[in-house]
Amino acid sequence: MRKATGILLCGIAVLFLAATVSSRSTQSSYGEDRAQIENLQARYMFALDFRDADAYASTFTEDGVLDYGPVVKGRDAIRKMIQGMAKNDADRAAKDTSGLRPAAGRHNISNIVIKIDGDKATGRAYWFHYSNNNPARTGQLDSFGNYEDEMVKVNGQWLFSKRKIYNELVADWVYKGPNPAW
Numbered sequence: 001m002r003k004a005t006g007i008l009l010c011g012i013a014v015l016f017l018a019a020t021v022s023s024r025s026t027q028s029s030y031g032e033d034r035a036q037i038e039n040l041q042a043r044y045m046f047a048l049d050f051r052d053a054d055a056y057a058s059t060f061t062e063d064g065v066l067d068y069g070p071v072v073k074g075r076d077a078i079r080k081m082i083q084g085m086a087k088n089d090a091d092r093a094a095k096d097t098s099g100l101r102p103a104a105g106r107h108n109i110s111n112i113v114i115k116i117d118g119d120k121a122t123g124r125a126y127w128f129h130y131s132n133n134n135p136a137r138t139g140q141l142d143s144f145g146n147y148e149d150e151m152v153k154v155n156g157q158w159l160f161s162k163r164k165i166y167n168e169l170v171a172d173w174v175y176k177g178p179n180p181a182w
Contacts, residue, residue: 033116036158037123037151044160045107051086053079061152061159068165069173098135105131109147113181121158123149124181127165143169146180 028036040059047056057079066072072081093102112125128144150162166175 030116033121033153033158034114037114037116037121038112040151040158040160041109041112041123041125041149044163045109048082049104049106051082051089053082053086056082059160060163061154061161064160065162066160066165067162068167069170100135100137103131103133103137105129105133105142111181115182119153121149121151121153123147123151125149143167145169145173146175148180 043055044059046052047059057075060066060075060078062075063073064075064078066078066081072078096102107127107129110126110128112123114121114123125147126144127147129142130139131142132139133142134140145165145167148164148166149160151158152161153159165173167173168175
């Protein structure tokens with residue numbers, strides 16, 4: 001009887017440990033979610049700067065919204081917008097007779113704050129843009145603003161459901177509210 005009780009208790013302990021490990025492996029911590037969200041934000045920036053329309057669109061949900069003054073709704077429309085930017089860049093480069101290397105720009109993000117509630121998150125961050133679009137091809141800060149993001153976790157992956165972009169160099173797109181970071 002004592003041996004049977006011992007075996008039963010060992011079996012219960014194994015089941016308990018297995019259930020604990022299983023539940024922990026399906027739940028992510030704030031740190032893990034935050035790291036995935038920061039990765040999403042960085043992938044968005046690289047895709048924008050390199051005009052990778054598919055990668056850029058993949059950072060949004062199928063019905064995602066990009067609001068940068070004009071509002072673009074849906075992953076397909078967002079993809080087409082970036083494809084249009086790439087075409088404009090190529091057309092501009094084809095017409096350039098300056099002999100200079102092509103101008104380039106890079107977006108950066110900082111001061112990231114994120115609130116996570118289960119499979120939903122909100123984020124706020126500053127963004128700024130450097131470019132070398134001048135005859136000396138020297139780097140210069142040429143634009144800045146802030147993001148207001150709504151994100152959702154879909155099949156284990158964080159995506160933007162809405163990204164609102166404020167641009168402090170465009171009068172109609174300037175942020176006019178209180179401190180956006182709660």
